[in-house]
Ligand SMILES: NC(=O)C1=CN([C@@H]2O[C@H](COP(=O)(O)OP(=O)(O)OC[C@H]3O[C@@H](n4cnc5c(N)ncnc54)[C@H](O)[C@@H]3O)[C@@H](O)[C@H]2O)C=CC1
């Protein structure tokens with residue numbers, strides 16, 4: 001099966017790299033990229049061929065659209081004249097509904113909407129998959145299999161995709177932001193930056209592993225760290241005082257709203 005990534009930026013590269021690490025052959029992967037320097041860089045790094053959209057449409061069984069939502073229109077115009085009857089279109093674009101692709105591509109084109117995240121680069125993606133109205137169960141399974149090789153996959157109704165985008169699509173950015181802020185806290189306390197980074201990254205990895213493998217609720221895990229009359233509760237009081245929980249609720253709600261807005265920009 002040949003997979004072509006249309007738009008090889010951050011997420012397109014994460015997909016190519018993740019698929020190669022998972023054992024996919026470079027000869028079964030293609031990408032398109034409008035910046036030639038970027039295309040050359042990727043071919044050097046991964047040995048995957050950069051091609052024109054027409055060639056990708058001709059050779060690939062699965063076309064993965066990974067351009068920014070704001071760049072979708074010209075790509076749809078181009079693809080509309082190129083899509084063959086056997087092509088399956090997978091969109092990773094935040095906010096864009098499958099109905100947009102179905103409306104603009106030849107009648108009956110199967111479309112599957114996916115929201116992945118950048119941990120795909122290290123085989124630890126969280127991808128949520130929603131089939132459009134022409135996608136068959138078999139095509140859905142093909143996409144689930146493909147994405148399972150680069151992380152975890154859930155199938156969800158498309159109506160939940162804007163929330164998913166805000167939560168697991170953008171989620172890694174919020175964890176990186178917290179880690180960045182905690183490294184700064186280490187600096188404030190006089191630790192060397194490299195030491196602060198090592199301490200916090202390992203704390204994050206350890207916490208992530210406990211969340212994933214221990215099966216305990218996050219509240220229990222947090223309570224286990226919070227000794228009576230100890231240090232952690234002082235920190236928690238400050239987090240509560242500064243409204244960190246409400247800030248996260250607002251942040252994720254706002255990201256969801258932006259996803260909805262990106263989709264609305266392409267309504268008829
Ligand atoms: N970065 C992330 O963490 C995630 C991004 N996404 C989605 O993936 C898509 C891409 O996001 P990023 O990779 O962050 O953006 P990006 O800007 O890094 O990548 C987009 C790439 O597409 C190329 N491009 C644009 N139009 C093109 C065309 N017509 N033909 C060929 N190449 C073209 C651009 O030159 C650029 O390299 C967006 O729709 C975004 O919503 C989804 C999940 C996570």
Ligand SMILES: O=C(O)[C@@H]1CCC=N1
Nearest residue numbers: 094165166169170171
């Ligand atoms: O920021 C964005 O729009 C993309 C979608 C989810 C993560 N990054």
